[in-house]
Amino acid sequence: EADIYQTPRYLVIGTGKKITLECSQTMGHDKMYWYQQDPGMELHLIHYSYGVNSTEKGDLSSESTVSRIRTEHFPLTLESARPSHTSQYLCASSGRYQETQYFGPGTRLLVL
Amino acid sequence: DQQVKQNSPSLSVQEGRISILNCDYTNSMFDYFLWYKKYPAEGPTFLISISSIKDKNEDGRFTVFLNKSAKHLSLHIVPSQPGDSAVYFCAASLGEYNFNKFYFGSGTKLNVKP
Numbered sequence: 646e647a648d649i650y651q652t653p654r655y656l657v658i659g660t661g662k663k664i665t666l667e668c669s670q671t672m673g674h675d676k677m678y679w680y681q682q683d684p685g686m687e688l689h690l691i692h693y694s695y696g697v698n699s700t701e702k703g704d705l706s707s708e709s710t711v712s713r714i715r716t717e718h719f720p721l722t723l724e725s726a727r728p729s730h731t732s733q734y735l736c737a738s739s740g741r742y743q744e745t746q747y748f749g750p751g752t753r754l755l756v757l
Numbered sequence: 758d759q760q761v762k763q764n765s766p767s768l769s770v771q772e773g774r775i776s777i778l779n780c781d782y783t784n785s786m787f788d789y790f791l792w793y794k795k796y797p798a799e800g801p802t803f804l805i806s807i808s809s810i811k812d813k814n815e816d817g818r819f820t821v822f823l824n825k826s827a828k829h830l831s832l833h834i835v836p837s838q839p840g841d842s843a844v845y846f847c848a849a850s851l852g853e854y855n856f857n858k859f860y861f862g863s864g865t866k867l868n869v870k871p
Contacts, residue, residue: 676857688861735800739857744789748800
């Protein structure tokens with residue numbers, strides 16, 4: 646059973662606010678990922694990290710930023726939320742020699 | 758350009774029968790394939806995987822088949838149970854040297870009727 650956590654689970658916020666979505670895992674995994682998913686659509690990779698102090702942008706362009714100061718923590722920040730950011734954000738992690746990614750429960754974001 | 762496609766957005770099956778979910782991909786460099794199951798308000802959970810060097814992998818009621826020449830994989834669930842009702846995502850990976858980046862299909866919603 647994977648131990649990966651995301652907070653908040655749901656967030657409704659006004660346009661222009663700064664938000665941080667938290668993601669933590671207790672498995673010591675090197676690699677962590679952020680995906681964005683709209684209803685009925687595929688998951689799109691927006692950020693990934695292969696270790697502390699390393700982050701890369703994914704295939705889907707995103708205005709969000711990420712940081713990886715600790716192995717277990719991979720927060721995602723939106724400096725100024727807009728309605729176009731409304732989506733579900735899923736965090737995942739995988740071990741060094743593992744192919745499988747383990748997902749958190751997700752954060753549903755609604756920007757008004 | 759979507760590299761992994763699930764062309765059936767939904768599938769309805771009677772309990773006890775076989776469910777077959779399909780997935781097509783375009784990138785021949787994918788070397789690992791996975792199926793995830795997702796319930797509403799939860800994150801995807803890993804179900805079963807297959808390496809590109811195999812053509813079949815079985816785990817209990819779940820079997821994944823890979824046809825590399827057709828760039829097609831399928832998930833068979835036998836027998837189907839009502840608890841299997843969920844959205845199933847197919848994913849493909851470019852492997853360790855590409856940081857295990859996954860490409861997902863858009864999902865197939867399976868409804869198993871009692």
